[in-house]
Amino acid sequence: MADSSSYLVCNTCGTQHPTPDRATLTTCFICDDPRQYTPPAGQSFTTLSALRAAGDRRNDFRPFPGEDDGAAAANPRFTTIVTTPQFAIGQRAVLIRTPRGNVLWDCVTYLDDETAQRLDALGGIQAMVISHPHFYSAHLEWAERFGCKVYLAAEDKRWLARRSEEKQVFLEEIETRIEVAGEDTGVRVVKLGGHFPGSLVLLYEGRLFTADTLIMTPAGRSNWSVDALGNPRERPKGVNTFSFLWSIPNMIPLSADEILRMWKILRNYDFRAAHGLFPGWDIEDEKIKARVLESMQIQIRAMGHGEHPLLKESL
Template sequence: MAFTPEPYNHSAIADWLICKACGTQFPTSDRSALGTCHICDDPRQYVPPSGQAFTTLAELQQTHRNEFTTYAPDPRLTLIATTPKFAIGERAFLIRTPGGNVLWDCITLLDEETMARIDELGGLKAIVISHPHFYTTHVQWARAFKCPVYIAAEDKPWTTMDSKHQVLVTETETDIGGTGALAIKLGGHFPGSLVLLFDGRLFIADTLLTTPAGLGRWHVDGTGEARQKPPGLNTFSFLWSIPNAIPLGVDELARMWAILKAYGFEATHGAFLGMDIEDGLVKQRVLESMQIQTRYMGHEQHAFMRETP
């Protein structure tokens, strides 16, 4: 992709304010000029009981660090998560592809150690971000690694700054720079919410929210005896607002499935540590979960209930 990279100047942005609740960076260091965060004032997020508060990259670099973990079932994937937990607490994935490394989703903390570690792994060809809750410091990441960052065109108004590095995704399906990774626009949580498909792995953030039942291991404690997952348990929930538990309606679920059904995948990777499902039937579990949600919202007779994988 041809564009002139913008300079990454840590000293210039180290004191810019960052929302402690969602991790979004604002292009100002003037605390008197910023009293609220538009991301957290939206019903899909929240302001904590303690009130709106801000920090900076300079402060975070003194108290937090990023941990890198190779994903055991597929060493092409490296998980990056901030410790101790900061803001929403999402993880990013560094995905090594034949065409270059793709970073799926973004975390706030960017420091010299993180940059050096990613450079050791081959740098970044592109960044793709699922939705505005994870926009965080994405412009600084894109500048630091001199790469494009893909975000949905519909969700651009949620960004806090403009950058030539931002690539606005307008199509339902977008190839990510010849890497073999495919951004798929599902919507739902946000109008432009994205998932990423690479080699049978679907990176879902919380566009599809992985549930505790979905992660269950169905065996008898102490014996290791395996059994089938009990019927009627979902694997995913589909929410307009995750923290405030506002569900998506059945027509939106049907629209999302009409897009997703065209793709094959055998694993899903959610927004947070541990939210990984390795199951050749996971696509079927997506539809089953959508239909469970539809049923309990009172739409047993909706045409969507007749959909099959």
């Protein structure tokens, strides 16, 4: 059996395929799906061993800002992990440190000894949760290195390039409590669907980790607190915070009914902050749940559904 570091990795989406044979793998089935894309230069592959040998990449660890002490204070419970220079989609993973063990939310493809050693120093990884197939990346490399399980939506099994009966756990329920050695970590995984049938979000200590199940918009991350002269102001009416898309890169929206179905699940949970798929896509706001509903209603009106039932929803 070939060393998995020689398995082909898609340069566009970062998915690791279980073969080193370039003659038999000429396209990536993830990128052939209408929710993804192939770049103008066409399909291409690399390997983890080639990425490591090049020596020009590393994984940066960036603590979340502190909640009360300003941007300079680190919050040790949450750490962004992102590959630089960017590889493939460029998403971040987030290490969530709980009293019962560390949970990794989403995954990046690149894994080297330095990354593993830094994570070992933080207590390792006791469980992984991947939001959807575009971020499956090289999750089995990570799971095997840290000896942990990976939680994935059962609905999205068909998008797995690599499979492991030992490491992969498929979630059937709407909500799953993540446990480590039989003890509840406090992490909740909620299946909203939309982008993919099994698209997941994660909740921990009042924080909603959205990946791209909910896409944080530039307006959502804007600072509307003051005007150009420093005078206090309020957020403008009708400005969204999130978009709800079936295909993010190809900008194909979800249907109004699917957005309503997602809301009927999410409305049962409380949260005061949201964290998206890229570094810096973070919003701390006690009213963030209301902003999710407002964004859904803005999108549905813009799609021409002036009488849709979601427009009658309120908190």
